[in-house]
Amino acid sequence: MQKHQATIKEIAAKLGVSASTVSRALQNDPRIGLRTRNRVIETARALHYVPNGAAAQLRRHRTRMIGVVLPSLREEFFSMAITSIEDVLDAQEYTVLMGQSRDKADRERHIVLSFIRSRVDGVIASLAADTTDYAHFAELREFGIPVVFFDRVPPDFPAHRVRCNITDGVLKAMRYLADRGIRQIALLNGPDNLDIAKERLTGFLQASAELNLEVFPHFIKSVDLTEADTQAKMQELCANSPLPQAIVAFNDYVALDAMQWCKRNGIVPNQDIVFVSFANLPITTYMDNPPAASIEQFAGRMGHSAASILLQALNFSNAEEMPFQEMMFDTELRVH
Amino acid sequence: MQKHQATIKEIAAKLGVSASTVSRALQNDPRIGLRTRNRVIETARALHYVPNGAAAQLRRHRTRMIGVVLPSLREEFFSMAITSIEDVLDAQEYTVLMGQSRDKADRERHIVLSFIRSRVDGVIASLAADTTDYAHFAELREFGIPVVFFDRVPPDFPAHRVRCNITDGVLKAMRYLADRGIRQIALLNGPDNLDIAKERLTGFLQASAELNLEVFPHFIKSVDLTEADTQAKMQELCANSPLPQAIVAFNDYVALDAMQWCKRNGIVPNQDIVFVSFANLPITTYMDNPPAASIEQFAGRMGHSAASILLQALNFSNAEEMPFQEMMFDTELRVH
DNA sequence: CTGTTAGCGCGTTCAC
């Protein structure tokens, strides 16, 4: 049901001026007289004129649109990040296109390709759990579309990155536990292909060495972030002895799933096994028994920085690429 | 940093054929010979060709893009809905643009206008808490862009609607409470301008009459969905006597905020005051003391239906508008 | 201050 859509030409005809005049008036070009401008704006409104973005882009080679791909909009970590991103970009009159990969590399690829088709000016991304091929991001480079990764950044890919000091965060968590006399600590990590998972492992091993903790092989598990897998890995973890006295979890959701498993298996969370996790999501404040502590990752700040870096990249000399920025945030331990 | 972007013209030049041939080959036009087609596809890939959506739209007057405006992506109710919407639309090769109004009418307006500028083929919406002016949606009609509202639908606006039987849901909740001997029930409702809030009130009054409950004036409060306002209204609610024995809350988040207030004020939730809410969000399964019961609203099904109706509208005769559909789902009470 | 001209990249006639 295609109704009629007003164009600048019609406005021009109606007013007996040229299309360019209308175009200029609508963009507040200082060369247009106030009276003409007002007449144009008035009839534009009367005709329900809304500019056709596609036509504009075709000329300008810019869309003022930014694509954002995230694993999930449902996780508070990401919804907080996207909100900061929106705030920064909205202020500069950019429109944000969002896509959720749902932790599937294939969906991520499709989304990025649709961003290219829409010719977004830039992309902000946080990787899906199972992304190991970065061809779709390389494609963005072919098009000269700058990319900023945050939190879940790819290893060895030329791009801007915003992340936090995970390794140090794990250290903080382990020291906190050790200070309470806990010496048998397990790691319920995320997918191995994610840098942020590797860093948790690095931090875990470093901290174990520093604190003289024994590292039992069955204390280190990786989950694919689904509830089912977390349950399965908890089963494995607790099938062998010794049982861990504490578990450092990849993030709050993994911790919560693990804690659910405990409850169903006669283990009291934070009493029999102390949980420490990452993210420190607001939703946990509603819980009577959240993870004992969580490493704050500052989702908002990371989103803010990612968007700011992207804006810099967009305003950089359009002859060459801006040198890749690497921004690292410190974490903080929050005891609940 | 604008790099070079391949066009069909270049592919054509490279192959010594015309642009039309390339265009046809890429769209699997049966008239193009298999050999030519393959050569085209091959060099397209080699040149990293990605079609320019804007140029295509300019000719076709369709974008195969759908805009979705929601109050928040953070609330599980909406993130579940959007996921269903994506599933339905992805299957038909539509791209979904999302925007979150954050319950601000002004943001909602901007988002809808940006959808129009992008010339989306259709829109799915759930209203912001403070939207009382529907001009931006009327604008969509001017452009012949079909709209489907779900859950938070506007009163008296010509459009398709998908919702659930709230009035009956409240009735179920009140009967559940009455069956447990609870007779002093308060309503912690949402913004008055939302139909779904009005229906909760209607249901509340009907049920009170049916069950012979006394309705104390201070038992009926409306919140603007912010945590602060919920706290304030709880204060008011509990400042007068009698104290309610139970509270029916607008949704799980309002219930949780109210329960927090109780904890801070020496009232034990679900013991001193029993909470029943709407939505039945998965996140509550992680809680040791969630609302005692919740009215399941089937976010996924509503999203699915909204998307399906929109697809029907898009495939309808393009001479006229499809008659407005009204779809109503039954609710179910879930005791926790 | 304003008009004219040209073309962005593509899909679609209409020819052959």
Add this chain to the structure above:
DNA sequence: GTGAACGCGCTAACAG
């Protein structure tokens, strides 16, 4: 089966 020519709606370059 394929090519030439046109135009979608808009902006930029060049005139005046």
